[in-house]
Amino acid sequence: MMDANGDFLAVLFTDFHPREGKRSGAWMSSFKSQFIKNGADSRPHITIVMNFTRPTETKPALLTFDEVETFLHEFGHALHGMLAKSTYETLSGTSVYRDFVELPSQIMENWLVEKEYLDKFAFHYQTGEKMPAELVQKIINAANYNIGYLTFRQLSFGYLDMAWHTLEQPFDGDVREFEQKAMLPVKLLPVVPGTSMSTAFGHIFSGGYAAGYYSYKWAEVLDADAFAAFKENGIFDKKTAQSFRVNVLEKGNTEEPMALYKRFRGHEPTVDALLERNGVK
Numbered sequence: 001m002m003d004a005n006g007d008f009l010a011v012l013f014t015d016f017h018p019r020e021g022k023r024s025g026a027w028m029s030s031f032k033s034q035f036i037k038n039g040a041d042s043r044p045h046i047t048i049v050m051n052f053t054r055p056t057e058t059k060p061a062l063l064t065f066d067e068v069e070t071f072l073h074e075f076g077h078a079l080h081g082m083l084a085k086s087t088y089e090t091l092s093g094t095s096v097y098r099d100f101v102e103l104p105s106q107i108m109e110n111w112l113v114e115k116e117y118l119d120k121f122a123f124h125y126q127t128g129e130k131m132p133a134e135l136v137q138k139i140i141n142a143a144n145y146n147i148g149y150l151t152f153r154q155l156s157f158g159y160l161d162m163a164w165h166t167l168e169q170p171f172d173g174d175v176r177e178f179e180q181k182a183m184l185p186v187k188l189l190p191v192v193p194g195t196s197m198s199t200a201f202g203h204i205f206s207g208g209y210a211a212g213y214y215s216y217k218w219a220e221v222l223d224a225d226a227f228a229a230f231k232e233n234g235i236f237d238k239k240t241a242q243s244f245r246v247n248v249l250e251k252g253n254t255e256e257p258m259a260l261y262k263r264f265r266g267h268e269p270t271v272d273a274l275l276e277r278n279g280v281k
C-alpha cells in the first residue's frame with residue numbers, strides 16, 4: 001500500500017476464500033508491526049483473513065451483507081495497523097486499550113448502509129441495477145429491531161462484569177442475589193426464576209473480557225459519534241478522513257485514547273449519535 005504521495009506504507013496480505021484445513025471466521029493480524037529505529041521508519045506487514053463464498057464456474061463470489069460488513073470491520077483493523085506511525089513497536093498500530101481497539105474497525109461498518117457508498121459497487125451482478133433505497137432501509141430497520149431490549153441486555157452484562165471485578169473482598173454471598181442487584185439499574189424484564197447469568201458468563205471469567213465487557217457498547221458509542229463527523233462533513237470528506245488518520249489511526253497507544261479522540265472530534269463522544277443510528281432518538 002502506497003500513500004497518496006507515493007511513499008511506501010505497508011504490505012497487505014489478503015486471504016479471502018476458504019480452503020481445506022483453513023480456520024473459519026475472519027480476523028486481522030500483523031506479521032510485522034511498524035516501528036522507527038535509528039530514524040528509519042520500518043513499515044508493517046498486515047494480513048486480513050476472510051472466508052468469503054467462493055466464485056463458481058457460473059457465478060462470481062456473491063458476497064452477503066454480513067460478509068462485506070465483516071470485511072470492512074477487519075479492513076478497519078488493517079488500516080490501524082498499516083497507517084501506524086510510532087517509535088515503539090509495542091505501542092504501535094492496534095496495540096491500544098481494549099475499549100479503544102474496535103473504534104477503527106466498527107466505524108468502517110457505518111459506510112455499508114450509506115446509499116452513496118453502496119452505489120459505487122453494490123450492483124446486481126446480472127442486471128447492473130443499483131441496490132434500491134427501500135432495501136437499504138429494510139436492512140437498517142432489521143438491525144434496529146428490538147434495539148431497546150438488546151441495548152439494556154448488553155448494558156446489564158457490563159454492569160454485572162464490573163460488579164464482580166470491582167469486589168475488594170473474597171465473595172461468599174448468594175450469587176443470584178448479587179447478580180440481580182448488580183443488574184438492577186438496567187433491568188427491563190422480570191428475572192426468570194432459577195436462572196443465573198454469572199455462572200454462564202465465560203466471557204468475563206475466561207474470555208479475556210474481565211472488567212472490559214462494557215467496551216462492546218462503548219465502542220458503539222465511539223464509532224457512532226466518530227462517524228457522525230463524516231455524516232456532518234460528507235462520508236467521503238478527505239479532511240475528516242485525514243484527521244481520523246492522523247489523530248487516531250497513526251497514533252496507536254502513544255497517548256490516552258480520549259485525548260486522541262478529542263483531537264479528531266473536537267469534543268468527547270456523546271451517546272446521541274448511537275441513539276439516532278438505533279432509531280430511538
Ligand SMILES: [Zn+2]
Nearest residue numbers: 073077102105
Ligand atoms: Zn474487531
